[in-house]
Structure formats: structure tokens, C-alpha cells
Amino acid sequence: MLKGMNCEDEAHTRCLMHLSDGGSDAVELREYNVQDKEFVNGGFYAPAAKQGAEWVDKDHLLISSTLGEDAATDSGYARSARLWERGTELLSVKPIIEVPKGSVSVRPITFGGKQQSIFILESSDFWSFKFSLYHDGKIHSLALPHSAFLYGVQGDNLIVKINKDWQANNKTWVQGSLIAVSQRSIIDGKLKISNLVTPSDSEVIESVAVSDAGVLVTMLEDVKARAYFYSRGKKGFVRNVIALPGDGQLEINTLNEVSGETYLTWENFITPPTLYRYLPSEKKLEKIFKQSATFDGSRFKVEQYFAESKDGTRVPYFAVMAKDIEFNGKNPTHMFSYGGFRNSLLPSYSGSYEELNGAYGKLWLERGGVYVLANIRGGGEYGPAWHAAALREKRTNSFDDFAAVAKDLIERDVTAPDYLSIEGRSNGGLLVGASITRNPELFNAAICGVPLLDMKRYHKLLAGASWVGEFGNPDTDDWSFIKSYSPYQNLKKEQDYPPVLFFTSTRDDRVHPGHARKMAARMKAMGQEVEYYENLEGGHGGHSTNEQLAHRVALMYTHLWNSLESPAE
Incomplete structure (x- = not known):
């Protein structure tokens, strides 16, 4: 591969x-x-x-x-x-x-x-x-703060994102901002810094592409894509706004590091990925090719709502639904989220971060389902602070956010617990495991993919030690807060849990398949309704071929419809 x-x-x-x-x-x-x-x-x-x-x-x-x-x-x-x-x-x-x-x-x-x-x-x-x-x-x-991230070189300048407030040259460079630092000045020890972008409270820098021609920056404003190109002028960088086709996500695919010519993909929940070309000299997007639609997006609408979490934080989420939907509390509704590692979940034709080519449109939306993408804390949707709000002892904030979105959907009469399902993978698998053990009454089906579940031993398996900064170290006093949510340790014999499909890969060398194996085995021993699928290859993605992916997606939606079409009495 x-x-x-x-x-x-x-x-x-x-x-x-x-x-x-x-x-x-x-x-x-x-x-x-x-x-x-x-x-x-x-x-x-x-x-x-x-x-x-x-x-x-x-x-x-x-x-x-x-x-x-x-x-x-x-x-x-x-x-x-x-x-x-x-x-x-x-x-x-x-x-x-x-x-x-x-x-x-x-x-x-x-x-x-x-x-x-x-x-x-x-x-x-x-x-x-x-x-x-x-x-x-x-x-x-290089005398840069250890929380910073380097995106590239533009002339003599290093283009750097500041992820914590940084005091330099008698000035505070604000968390989440993008700056230019003279490469020569760093080596000389006399920093020369200029500001490129300082996001507002509702904005975050999503991606950056650096070329000799300038700096292309994609941003999120309340989780909707915006794009700008910064070119060198006589008095510093000059910003040019790049007009996008609408609200959605914009991904930088490839860049000519000399000319700045860039190919980007724009899409949203109901519009297939469309390839665009951007030339700094022309200052506009040129449409190249649009992927064929796999479902009729004109039948559906996208709404963005905000739920109030346990501590009062406003948590955004997107709901994709039929234009003629009735809010009667009986719509099969599927929630997808992640909530970790500063990863942002964006409007996508696949519904998630996998390349599913609109499969959810055919398998879920056209059968009457509502699809929800929840932008909970731990991700990067509102910058480093949004991520930091769910680090270590604050991890439960992301679980509270997810539960708040579920409750908001129920309060709006979009759905009810009997018709509500959840899905997450990797760290999102931890989210699902924690959600069904903390709030089993809210859901009637779950999909838990390549998950972290035994948080007592996660740091001893494969790449787990690298995530201690995210979750904490269970061999120290950190276990006092980790044990409060670790799914494997919080299963209770007397509790009924929603039916769960676990999937993993034998060749996953990032998150050990033992997490899913142990959790599935313990739940089955308790008499819970569990399905388990382990692909022999696929790494952390869970699949190596499109055929393997199609098979797993079929298992997932079969599990959801079998659970939600026959809700508990």
C-alpha cells in the first residue's frame, strides 16, 4: 500500500x-x-x-x-x-x-x-x-516556543503558528495566531517577528500552505471554511480574500512551493468534492472538476445548532436532514464525533473524515435518517483553547458536550433515545465507550471503531505512550481522574447498554486491537448485545482496499438499522 x-x-x-x-x-x-x-x-x-x-x-x-x-x-x-x-x-x-x-x-x-x-x-x-x-x-x-508549529519558509521568514501566548520582543503573541519570524534573526538570537493572522473568538486557523509567492491560509468561522492569500507588499503582507462556493470545508491538496499555484478541494454535506485551482496572480478559484454525486443532495438541508454543555459552554453541531422533516421525536438520528488531539470535524460529503464518497446519503439520509456531526471540545474547531478544555483531567468535558448534543436533539423533538445512535473511531472510540457507560439511557445503538477503551494500560501498548500529554499517565495520580471515565473499568453487570458494533484491525500498530477485543468480550460475558468485526489488515484505518471498506460500512449501517428500526419498548 x-x-x-x-x-x-x-x-x-x-x-x-x-x-x-x-x-x-x-x-x-x-x-x-x-x-x-x-x-x-x-x-x-x-x-x-x-x-x-x-x-x-x-x-x-x-x-x-x-x-x-x-x-x-x-x-x-x-x-x-x-x-x-x-x-x-x-x-x-x-x-x-x-x-x-x-x-x-x-x-x-x-x-x-x-x-x-x-x-x-x-x-x-x-x-x-x-x-x-x-x-x-x-x-x-531555533528559539521558538515548544508549543508552536512550523508550517514553512517564505523568503527569510519562518511561518509559525502560536498555540500558547508567547512573550517575545516585549510583546505578547496571542495563542492561535500566525506569525512570520526571520530565520536569520533566530540564528543570530535577535528575534524579528511580524504578525500575519490573529483569529477572532469565532475563528481558527485550519491549514497553511507556504510558497515563495506568499501564504495561503484556510480558516474556520464557526466551523465553516474561509480562505485568504497573503502576499508580500512594500509594508508587509497584504491579504486577499478568496471567495468560496458556500459554507463547507476547504482542503489544500497540493502546492507549487515556488509559484504558489495550489489545488484545493471544496465540499459540504450534500455537495460532492470539487477540485479548484488557485493562482495568486489571478486571485480567484478556478473550478477544475466535480465528483459525480452518489445521492440527491437537493432533497436535504443542513442546519447548524448550538447545545449548552454541563458547564454552560455553547457546543456547535451540524444536522443533515430531509427538507420536509417532521420534528416528531421519531427520526432515526446518528451522531458522529471525535473530540481530541486538536482535530477539527468539518462539513463533509462523507459525513466523517473517511473517504466514503457520500455513502451515508444512500444508506442513511435517503432512508429517512438524520445525520449529526458534533464539534465537541478536544478538537480544534475553535483553536488551541478548545482543545485544551478537554485535556487530561478535563477530558470529561468532551463527553459532557457529546451528551449535551444528544439531549438538545431530543429537546428539539428531532429524535428520542430509542432512535438515537452514536459513532466514533480511535479517540472517538473512547468517546463512544465513555458515552455508553456514562449515559446508556440516551442511545439505542453504537459503533465503536479502532478504539481506546482500557485507559489503565493504554500507555503500555504500541504508540500509547505518546498520548500521555493528551490523557495523563495512569501509573501516577492521574489515574484518579482517568478511572472516572475509562470505559473498560466502568462497565457494570447490572446495567443495560445499547447494542454495540466494535471494529478493529489485526494490523493496527497505533491503537492495539486488544482494546476492542477486551471490551467486546467483557460485554458479551455480561449478556450485552455485541457485534465484533476484526479485519486482518488495514492498519489504524481499519481497511486497506475499497472492498474492505465497503464491507465494513455495510456492517455498520446494518447494525444501526437493525437496532433503531426495532426500538426498545
């Missing part, structure tokens, strides 16, 4: 393929010639491992890999980076940098157009980063 490719030359004769066996995070690296359509004889090759590499020049790679003895951190990622010369054995090369085993990872990244720069990113935990510039064989530490 191809998981990516990066090329050293414009002719694409020297490219590094990232190949995964069955969709796992571990990849094999192989040098490939796109023009000849064949692997390079005697080219760079590294067997499967959790690893990544960047080209330094045609004969050198900067590579971080878990190959070799004691090469992985406790989180299972690479703890060193090497300068690998063509024709030499990788493990014979001494590391140029190495991090402690207790760190998360170290990896190289490349930014820039005509003049490229290589950086080394050290992660001490999931949300703390140290950036260094690799130049002329030397590593130069």
Missing part, C-alpha cells in the same frame, strides 16, 4: 516511496524512478519500520528510523536521525541527533521553494516540539 512519495528532482527520477504492508504505520522506503516506472537498481532501500526521510541532495538522505538496536522511543517512534549516503549501510552511520527514550520522536522535515531548508523536529511529548535547522552539516537550534 502506497503511503506517500517525496522526490529530490523536478523530473521525478529520484523519488522515495513509502510502502506499507496492510496499511500499518510502519513503512518500507524504496527509491523509485517515476519516468522509467521502476525501482532504482541499487538505490536507497530501508526495510519496514516506523520511519521517514528527506532528501538533502541526490546522494544523501536525512532519515529517522526505528531500525536497529534500541532505536525506538517508548512510544515506538524513531529516536535518532542519520545522514545516509548513497551506497552505505544505514546502520553503519552514526546518528547526528538522538533523543531520550522517554521522548515521542525525532524526524526531519523539508520546507521551501527554490531555496529549500531542512529542519529537525524533536517531540518531547505529543504537544511539545523543538525545532532545529540542519545547514551545512550542522544543527542550529
Whole structure:
């Protein structure tokens, strides 16, 4: 399975393929010639491992890999980076940098157009980063806050997002803002900083693409996409508003780092993905191609509502429904959410973050269902503060938000508990597990995919140690708040739970399939209604082919309709 490719030359004769066996995070690296359509004889090759590499020049790679003895951190990622010369054995090369085993990872990244720069990113935990510039064989530490994130290089400027308030140059650079920092000034130790974007309370920077021509920024305003292009003027950056087709999401697909030519995809719940081209010189989107519709979107409408959570926080959610819907409390309603790791859930033709090509339109909406996307805390819909509001001991805020959305749907007579189902995957699987154990009376069906469920041991399995900054460490006093919601530990024999479909993958090397196996087994032993599906391959995505995905989606909607069409008396 191809998981990516990066090329050293414009002719694409020297490219590094990232190949995964069955969709796992571990990849094999192989040098490939796109023009000849064949692997390079005697080219760079590294067997499967959790690893990544960047080209330094045609004969050198900067590579971080878990190959070799004691090469992985406790989180299972690479703890060193090497300068690998063509024709030499990788493990014979001494590391140029190495991090402690207790760190998360170290990896190289490349930014820039005509003049490229290589950086080394050290992660001490999931949300703390140290950036260094690799130049002329030397590593130069960059005086950036460890909460910041580097998006690229524009001229001499590093384009940086500030995720916590930062005091520098006798000024406070506000959390969530985008700034430009002179690369030379960082190395010299005398910071030169200018502001690009400071979002309002209802806005957040979603994605950034940096080129020699300028900086393209997509933003969310109450979870609806906006886009701007910032070009260099005589007195700093000049903002140009990019008109979008409507409310939805905008994804940056590919970028020419020299000209700024960008291809983007726009979509929403009832409009198929549409490919657009943006040229900074023309300052507008050019429609290229629209994906064929898989259901009749004209029959449906999208409403955005706000629920009030337990602590009074307003929580937005989208509801997709028939235009002639009756609010009679009997509409089958399915809620999807995630609520973690600063990930934003956006209006999507697939309904979720998977590439489902509008399947929910045929399988749910056209059969009379209402589809709900809940933007609970823990995600990034309103910036770093929205995420921080559900970190560690505050995790239950995201569960309270999810329950508040369910109660709001019931109060609006959209649905009732007998007709209400929920779904989440990975961290969203934790959300589903916590929701059915904390509020089983609210739901009548659940889908729990590739989930985290045993929070007592999560940090000891696969990549789990890297998430201690998100959830806390259960081997410390943190267990006092984690145990209050850990789904596996909070199952009760005397309680009836909604029917649950668990799905996972044997080859998931990020979240261990043992979470789903244990939870399903314990619930079945309690006499609960449980269905379980484990795909042999697929990695953390749960599938490697479209056929596998279609099979799993069919199982999911069969489970939902079987549960909700025969609600409890």
C-alpha cells in the first residue's frame, strides 16, 4: 500500500516511496524512478519500520528510523536521525541527533521553494516540539516556543503558528495566531517577528500552505471554511480574500512551493468534492472538476445548532436532514464525533473524515435518517483553547458536550433515545465507550471503531505512550481522574447498554486491537448485545482496499438499522 512519495528532482527520477504492508504505520522506503516506472537498481532501500526521510541532495538522505538496536522511543517512534549516503549501510552511520527514550520522536522535515531548508523536529511529548535547522552539516537550534508549529519558509521568514501566548520582543503573541519570524534573526538570537493572522473568538486557523509567492491560509468561522492569500507588499503582507462556493470545508491538496499555484478541494454535506485551482496572480478559484454525486443532495438541508454543555459552554453541531422533516421525536438520528488531539470535524460529503464518497446519503439520509456531526471540545474547531478544555483531567468535558448534543436533539423533538445512535473511531472510540457507560439511557445503538477503551494500560501498548500529554499517565495520580471515565473499568453487570458494533484491525500498530477485543468480550460475558468485526489488515484505518471498506460500512449501517428500526419498548 502506497503511503506517500517525496522526490529530490523536478523530473521525478529520484523519488522515495513509502510502502506499507496492510496499511500499518510502519513503512518500507524504496527509491523509485517515476519516468522509467521502476525501482532504482541499487538505490536507497530501508526495510519496514516506523520511519521517514528527506532528501538533502541526490546522494544523501536525512532519515529517522526505528531500525536497529534500541532505536525506538517508548512510544515506538524513531529516536535518532542519520545522514545516509548513497551506497552505505544505514546502520553503519552514526546518528547526528538522538533523543531520550522517554521522548515521542525525532524526524526531519523539508520546507521551501527554490531555496529549500531542512529542519529537525524533536517531540518531547505529543504537544511539545523543538525545532532545529540542519545547514551545512550542522544543527542550529531555533528559539521558538515548544508549543508552536512550523508550517514553512517564505523568503527569510519562518511561518509559525502560536498555540500558547508567547512573550517575545516585549510583546505578547496571542495563542492561535500566525506569525512570520526571520530565520536569520533566530540564528543570530535577535528575534524579528511580524504578525500575519490573529483569529477572532469565532475563528481558527485550519491549514497553511507556504510558497515563495506568499501564504495561503484556510480558516474556520464557526466551523465553516474561509480562505485568504497573503502576499508580500512594500509594508508587509497584504491579504486577499478568496471567495468560496458556500459554507463547507476547504482542503489544500497540493502546492507549487515556488509559484504558489495550489489545488484545493471544496465540499459540504450534500455537495460532492470539487477540485479548484488557485493562482495568486489571478486571485480567484478556478473550478477544475466535480465528483459525480452518489445521492440527491437537493432533497436535504443542513442546519447548524448550538447545545449548552454541563458547564454552560455553547457546543456547535451540524444536522443533515430531509427538507420536509417532521420534528416528531421519531427520526432515526446518528451522531458522529471525535473530540481530541486538536482535530477539527468539518462539513463533509462523507459525513466523517473517511473517504466514503457520500455513502451515508444512500444508506442513511435517503432512508429517512438524520445525520449529526458534533464539534465537541478536544478538537480544534475553535483553536488551541478548545482543545485544551478537554485535556487530561478535563477530558470529561468532551463527553459532557457529546451528551449535551444528544439531549438538545431530543429537546428539539428531532429524535428520542430509542432512535438515537452514536459513532466514533480511535479517540472517538473512547468517546463512544465513555458515552455508553456514562449515559446508556440516551442511545439505542453504537459503533465503536479502532478504539481506546482500557485507559489503565493504554500507555503500555504500541504508540500509547505518546498520548500521555493528551490523557495523563495512569501509573501516577492521574489515574484518579482517568478511572472516572475509562470505559473498560466502568462497565457494570447490572446495567443495560445499547447494542454495540466494535471494529478493529489485526494490523493496527497505533491503537492495539486488544482494546476492542477486551471490551467486546467483557460485554458479551455480561449478556450485552455485541457485534465484533476484526479485519486482518488495514492498519489504524481499519481497511486497506475499497472492498474492505465497503464491507465494513455495510456492517455498520446494518447494525444501526437493525437496532433503531426495532426500538426498545
